[in-house]
Amino acid sequence: MGELSIEGVLGHFEGVTRTNAGWRVRCPVHGDSVPSLDIKLTDDGAVLFFCRSRQCVFTDIVRAARLEGLNLGRPEAWIESSSSRSVPSRRKAGPDRTYSTEEIRSGQPWKGQGLSFRELYRYADAHDNLLFAVVRLTDYAGKKTFRQVRVAGPDRWQVGLDGVEPVIYRLPRILQAAATGDTVFIAEG
Numbered sequence: 438m439g440e441l442s443i444e445g446v447l448g449h450f451e452g453v454t455r456t457n458a459g460w461r462v463r464c465p466v467h468g469d470s471v472p473s474l475d476i477k478l479t480d481d482g483a484v485l486f487f488c489r490s491r492q493c494v495f496t497d498i499v500r501a502a503r504l505e506g507l508n509l510g511r512p513e514a515w516i517e518s519s520s521s522r523s524v525p526s527r528r529k530a531g532p533d534r535t536y537s538t539e540e541i542r543s544g545q546p547w548k549g550q551g552l553s554f555r556e557l558y559r560y561a562d563a564h565d566n567l568l569f570a571v572v573r574l575t576d577y578a579g580k581k582t583f584r585q586v587r588v589a590g591p592d593r594w595q596v597g598l599d600g601v602e603p604v605i606y607r608l609p610r611i612l613q614a615a616a617t618g619d620t621v622f623i624a625e626g
């Protein structure tokens with residue numbers, strides 16, 4: 438595919454304005470009216486995305502903006518910008534609060550609900566990008582219940598799916614099996 442130019446990338450977005458670090462545009466994934474998607478070009482030519490309002494996933498942004506054909510550099514790049522520089526002041530309690538895997542495994546987000554952590558199941562998209570996890574918990578009576586957490590950065594999770602498209606468990610493995618003609622059994626329940 439052709440050479441990457443930042444103008445070419447920006448042409449795929451609406452509401453483009455200049456910022457100190459780069460550009461801000463309307464996020465095509467969650468459809469915001471006030472632009473909240475930051476775009477930055479690194480010295481080594483990778484394009485970084487960071488959706489400030491919903492932390493939309495890199496692959497979703499690329500797809501929604503129809504940038505699939507372009508080599509944008511490291512696909513995990515948006516995560517770097519989200520976890521380090523961009524939002525140190527926004528780490529607060531409430532829906533924007535993020536948790537490490539360690540904190541999830543200690544059941545921290547559900548402590549106040551009397552739920553105990555049991556197991557974490559990771560879900561990835563067709564390209565094996567981690568999207569979200571389902572957490573199995575038990576209540577005080579030992580009854581099992583489930584909660585979902587979505588990826589918010591490297592080793593960061595946020596409670597709830599909040600627009601993350603659910604995928605089937607072990608999707609990359611299933612696609613691989615389908616490609617090689619294996620039989621896939623889908624158990625109900």
Ligand SMILES: [Zn+2]
Binds near residue numbers: 489490491
């Ligand atoms: Zn977004």
